[in-house]
Amino acid sequence: MISYCIETENLSYKFSESEPVLNNINLQVPQGSIYGFLGPNGAGKTTTLRLLLGLLKKQEGTIKIFCKEFQANRIEVLKNIGSLIESPSIYAHLTAIENLEVLQKIYRCPKSRIQEVLDIVGLSKTGNKKAGQFSLGMKQRLSIAVAILHNPELLILDEPTNGLDPNGIIEMRELLKKLNAGNKTTIIISSHLLAEIEKLVSHIGVINKGKILFQGTLDELRWKQMHNSVIYFDSNDIDKTKEIVLANGIIPLSSNGQLALPLIEKEIIAKLNKQLVEHGVEVYQISTSQKDLESIFIDFINT
Amino acid sequence: MQFIYSFQSEWLKKKRNLASWLVIIGGFFTPAILLIYSLVYHSKLAEASVAPNFWYRLWENSWESMAIFLLPMGVILSTSLITQIEFRNNTWKQLHTLPQNLTTIFFSKLSVIIVMMLQFFLLFNIGVYLAGVVPCLLVKDASYPKAPIPFFIFLRDNMFYFIDCLPIIALQYLISLQFKNFLVPIGCGIALWILSVAVFRWQYGYLIPYTYCGFHFLENIGKLKLSVPIHVLAFGWFVLFTIISYILYITKKEKG
Numbered sequence: 165m166i167s168y169c170i171e172t173e174n175l176s177y178k179f180s181e182s183e184p185v186l187n188n189i190n191l192q193v194p195q196g197s198i199y200g201f202l203g204p205n206g207a208g209k210t211t212t213l214r215l216l217l218g219l220l221k222k223q224e225g226t227i228k229i230f231c232k233e234f235q236a237n238r239i240e241v242l243k244n245i246g247s248l249i250e251s252p253s254i255y256a257h258l259t260a261i262e263n264l265e266v267l268q269k270i271y272r273c274p275k276s277r278i279q280e281v282l283d284i285v286g287l288s289k290t291g292n293k294k295a296g297q298f299s300l301g302m303k304q305r306l307s308i309a310v311a312i313l314h315n316p317e318l319l320i321l322d323e324p325t326n327g328l329d330p331n332g333i334i335e336m337r338e339l340l341k342k343l344n345a346g347n348k349t350t351i352i353i354s355s356h357l358l359a360e361i362e363k364l365v366s367h368i369g370v371i372n373k374g375k376i377l378f379q380g381t382l383d384e385l386r387w388k389q390m391h392n393s394v395i396y397f398d399s400n401d402i403d404k405t406k407e408i409v410l411a412n413g414i415i416p417l418s419s420n421g422q423l424a425l426p427l428i429e430k431e432i433i434a435k436l437n438k439q440l441v442e443h444g445v446e447v448y449q450i451s452t453s454q455k456d457l458e459s460i461f462i463d464f465i466n467t
Numbered sequence: 468m469q470f471i472y473s474f475q476s477e478w479l480k481k482k483r484n485l486a487s488w489l490v491i492i493g494g495f496f497t498p499a500i501l502l503i504y505s506l507v508y509h510s511k512l513a514e515a516s517v518a519p520n521f522w523y524r525l526w527e528n529s530w531e532s533m534a535i536f537l538l539p540m541g542v543i544l545s546t547s548l549i550t551q552i553e554f555r556n557n558t559w560k561q562l563h564t565l566p567q568n569l570t571t572i573f574f575s576k577l578s579v580i581i582v583m584m585l586q587f588f589l590l591f592n593i594g595v596y597l598a599g600v601v602p603c604l605l606v607k608d609a610s611y612p613k614a615p616i617p618f619f620i621f622l623r624d625n626m627f628y629f630i631d632c633l634p635i636i637a638l639q640y641l642i643s644l645q646f647k648n649f650l651v652p653i654g655c656g657i658a659l660w661i662l663s664v665a666v667f668r669w670q671y672g673y674l675i676p677y678t679y680c681g682f683h684f685l686e687n688i689g690k691l692k693l694s695v696p697i698h699v700l701a702f703g704w705f706v707l708f709t710i711i712s713y714i715l716y717i718t719k720k721e722k723g
Contacts, residue, residue: 219563219564220722242566247561253556253557258479266480267476270476270566271566
């Protein structure tokens with residue numbers, strides 16, 4: 165049985181009497197996974213993450229983190245969570261070390277850990293420079309240092325690559341992979357770009373208009389991608405081609421110049437081709453069109 | 468124990484903050500003016516230094532502008548600046564996801580402000596002492612003040628002024644926690660301070676929680692006779708504002 169680090173049941177939320185921002189969200193984040201929480205802007209990602217952290221008061225549903233009800237075990241649960249919600253949360257008038265000292269006092273972790281995390285995020289040489297003078301990338305890295313200071317079991321990151329340059333995004337990705345592989349840290353990371361986190365995550369949840377549209381492993385999404393593939397038959401006689409295809413029990417998807425078929429096994433493709441040739445149809449081209457993950461994601465949010 | 472850690476954490480945050488500077492500058496400002504005055508008018512110092520009420524007069528002069536203007540304004544600014552640290556840095560969300568009670572956060576922040584006030588009183592007292600001693604040591608004809616320092620009066624006054632500024636701290640804290648815009652607590656604070664000055668002669672002026680420092684000073688110099696225990700009232704307002712502030716804080720729907 166899969167053990168879930170985060171599990172929500174029918175989580176719903178509305179800011180006012182208007183339409184709910186979240187509607188029966190059943191999030192399941194497996195232990196040790198990197199869970200990509202995808203959705204366009206305004207889909208409900210940040211609201212979900214803020215509810216998970218107790219920054220918003222829960223209205224309906226249940227939230228379990230580390231198999232414990234969040235509200236009843238708030239402090240115990242938060243001891244093992246590191247977070248970064250939207251823009252960096254750092255004290256601009258303090259240095260990187262001082263920022264971490266502020267949290268070290270609360271987490272009661274060893275002081276040596278401050279230097280360790282600064283080394284990890286590459287900010288160990290910032291000296292007396294105040295965090296307010298950091299570039300956005302540096303601020304984001306300091307926020308990551310803040311989030312991992314106490315070696316949490318779970319990291320909740322809301323669009324952590326916002327404002328980072330391509331190099332910064334790669335660095336962040338490698339850092340998170342390292343944390344997940346080395347410390348078995350479960351990571352939930354939200355983004356509105358699939359391409360950005362595709363290379364990082366093991367699991368994906370797609371949310372739009374406050375509803376979860378897909379949840380599963382990246383392989384399951386890839387299987388869906390395969391399933392959505394189309395095979396095109398380009399021939400000199402489209403009607404005859406369609407007739408032969410139908411005779412084989414295959415229903416074409418469309419016949420707009422070329423005959424589009426759903427994904428079929430390669431042996432059947434060969435059989436169809438043979439039959440077409442035998443019936444005097446000239447086959448110019450048989451091609452496969454695969455939908456990439458991004459277009460599947462777009463399909464999800466457009467349905 | 469968690470409270471102590473939380474307090475230490477909050478104490479670190481005020482480093483390099485304007486509120487910290489205000490405490491130091493505010494503590495030494497009036498004594499420094501008096502010190503300069505004594506040096507400029509040094510001819511009067513020889514006579515003054517042997518007067519039996521030397522320390523008491525210095526103490527009274529030091530509190531003149533402090534009690535009515537500088538102390539309330541300093542409290543308004545410092546309290547607002549301390550809570551503004553979280554708003555300005557967008558760190559409420561970070562603070563509220565730390566493993567500590569909301570009650571601990573609320574009271575550790577308030578404690579930092581109160582301890583800063585104590586720090587101010589300490590520096591002010593040191594300043595007053597230096598303002599009395601330094602000119603006497605520098606001016607040739609003057610000698611070290613003959614009169615003994617009235618420790619009890621100083622201590623009692625310190626305590627009363629401290630209690631009298633507690634309602635200002637609590638109300639400013641309440642407002643500052645509710646509004647992101649720094650101008651709201653500052654604006655409310657200044658408006659209430661102006662109101663407090665305007666009602667000094669009104670018989671029910673003691674109902675305004677920002678008046679007590681001024682009332683205490685006026686009572687001390689014999690210009691006002693109060694029929695109500697203003698220090699008890701001040702403490703009452705402080706408790707009331709703190710309770711309201713606490714309830715509003717913990718019941719806030721959005722915590723960052």
